[in-house]
Amino acid sequence: MDANGAVPVLELKGVSKSFGAVVALRNADLTLHAGSIHAVVGENGAGKSTLVKIMAGLYQRDTGTFEMDGKPVHFRTTAEAKAAGIAVIYQEPTLFPDLSVTENVFMGRQPVGRFGRIDKGLMRTEVAGLMDRLGVRIDPDRPADGLSIADQQIIEIAKAISLDARVLIMDEPTAALSGVEVERLFAVARSLRDEGRALMFISHRFDEVFALCDTVTVMRDGAYISTAAIADTSVPEIVRLMVGRDVNELFPKIEAEIGRPLLEVSGLSMPGVFREISFSVRSGEIVALAGLVGAGRSEVARAVFGVDPYEQGSVVLDGTPLPPHNPAAAMKAGLALVPEDRRKQGLVIDASVATNITDAIRPTLTRFGLITARAENVEAQVWARKLEVKTASLDAVAGTLSGGNQQKVVLAKWLAANPRVLIIDEPTRGIDVGTKSEVHRMMSELAGMGLAILMISSELPEVLGMADRVLVMHEGRITADLPRSEATPETVMFAATHTSEEVA
Ligand SMILES: Nc1ncnc2c1ncn2[C@@H]1O[C@H](COP(=O)(O)OP(=O)(O)OP(=O)(O)O)[C@@H](O)[C@H]1O
Ligand SMILES: [Mg+2]
Numbered sequence: 313m314d315a316n317g318a319v320p321v322l323e324l325k326g327v328s329k330s331f332g333a334v335v336a337l338r339n340a341d342l343t344l345h346a347g348s349i350h351a352v353v354g355e356n357g358a359g360k361s362t363l364v365k366i367m368a369g370l371y372q373r374d375t376g377t378f379e380m381d382g383k384p385v386h387f388r389t390t391a392e393a394k395a396a397g398i399a400v401i402y403q404e405p406t407l408f409p410d411l412s413v414t415e416n417v418f419m420g421r422q423p424v425g426r427f428g429r430i431d432k433g434l435m436r437t438e439v440a441g442l443m444d445r446l447g448v449r450i451d452p453d454r455p456a457d458g459l460s461i462a463d464q465q466i467i468e469i470a471k472a473i474s475l476d477a478r479v480l481i482m483d484e485p486t487a488a489l490s491g492v493e494v495e496r497l498f499a500v501a502r503s504l505r506d507e508g509r510a511l512m513f514i515s516h517r518f519d520e521v522f523a524l525c526d527t528v529t530v531m532r533d534g535a536y537i538s539t540a541a542i543a544d545t546s547v548p549e550i551v552r553l554m555v556g557r558d559v560n561e562l563f564p565k566i567e568a569e570i571g572r573p574l575l576e577v578s579g580l581s582m583p584g585v586f587r588e589i590s591f592s593v594r595s596g597e598i599v600a601l602a603g604l605v606g607a608g609r610s611e612v613a614r615a616v617f618g619v620d621p622y623e624q625g626s627v628v629l630d631g632t633p634l635p636p637h638n639p640a641a642a643m644k645a646g647l648a649l650v651p652e653d654r655r656k657q658g659l660v661i662d663a664s665v666a667t668n669i670t671d672a673i674r675p676t677l678t679r680f681g682l683i684t685a686r687a688e689n690v691e692a693q694v695w696a697r698k699l700e701v702k703t704a705s706l707d708a709v710a711g712t713l714s715g716g717n718q719q720k721v722v723l724a725k726w727l728a729a730n731p732r733v734l735i736i737d738e739p740t741r742g743i744d745v746g747t748k749s750e751v752h753r754m755m756s757e758l759a760g761m762g763l764a765i766l767m768i769s770s771e772l773p774e775v776l777g778m779a780d781r782v783l784v785m786h787e788g789r790i791t792a793d794l795p796r797s798e799a800t801p802e803t804v805m806f807a808a809t810h811t812s813e814e815v816a
Contacts, residue, residue, distance in 0.1 A: 399473075462606070
């Protein structure tokens, strides 16, 4: 029982978990109450997702106690945790690409109608209702394959909500969502709270923590640090508890000398995806590509880099036209793309951290056709340090790193490639507050060295804080090209939600 005399829905005490020599959790505590939204914050690798996976029955704790409604529980499987009323939205989407949206939502628990048959109609109606509630239009019959990460995340959320669980755990559910979608998710979360459910919310975005949650627990290095009522704390205090020092969330922008255009995109069109995209990025310049999720920003980036084709237009790198649909040629010419879906597109999950970091510069590390392990390690070490990648060793398998640290590895890989033009899709998604300002500082430094940087970002403070110029996209078109002096939350949001005629 707690001070208010209420028995917590869920209580973990002194929980520890090690993976070989890596201690992921040491003496972690967490108490969740009915009718509350409880935030858990901490740096990348602090142990947040490990705690979630123990509650979900995916991992077994080494020590400690776990109670629900005051009674000890021990989940050996995820099915047992589900049966006890715990639903989880995992940090990495877990959808089956070949199954339909509906089949994914009902994975492992198809409702059975009369005569013991799976009731497909009932399933589809329920999924349509959930999509309505979440305010999105996703065809329940389409396969999960090819959905954007935002849509995949929405389906994860629908899946968790449809379980009608008493405890809903959300591990960075908003990382891939834009403002409107985040608001919808929050409305659903609040209504679940008001129904008396217990919610847990993990996020690196403090504005969200303060907007949604009533309580916050801070973790550091696998250990419990403190719990406070949101009303009694502040962002600087939380950051200090998380990192152990003061950090500015946004690194102040460094003015760089702007030179000649290094990336020139003219009239790029791909029917149904984007249309007449023209812009240039000059040496020393950071240009932001802003807009809502689904506006076509990542698609433009992929076409410019050559992973996807385009039908019309041209891409010129420092005066030399790039052949379309040819990422190898783009890379050779000095273009790098840090993709949005880093886990799928940027990381070799089964390879070591060192191999991943040096993946793009492999040819330069070979001597007589052999990659020397030493050269690989030296280079990897440099970047792992710069980005503060938290790993037991450089030989650790990338898949065992925390979500945010996997992101850092992919970032390191492309920075190590020493590009002249860097396209970076959501540079700080899932990255903790301390490293975030480090990534901003590095981008500023790279621009100072004469790189041209195109940054796609859904975070307005990042866009307004970092960019020399802001391009805004809406429904596949560029609706505004704003110099830094004219870029404000209002001008960017207006262009992001209106057509070019309305903006002009
Ligand atoms: N299966 C595993 N094998 C080995 N080490 C692991 C495994 N899972 C987690 N770890 C380690 O446990 C530590 C905590 O990781 P965890 O994923 O819980 O961090 P997190 O707080 O969720 O971070 P992030 O904000 O980056 O998502 C990390 O050092 C990670 O490398
Ligand atoms: Mg995590």
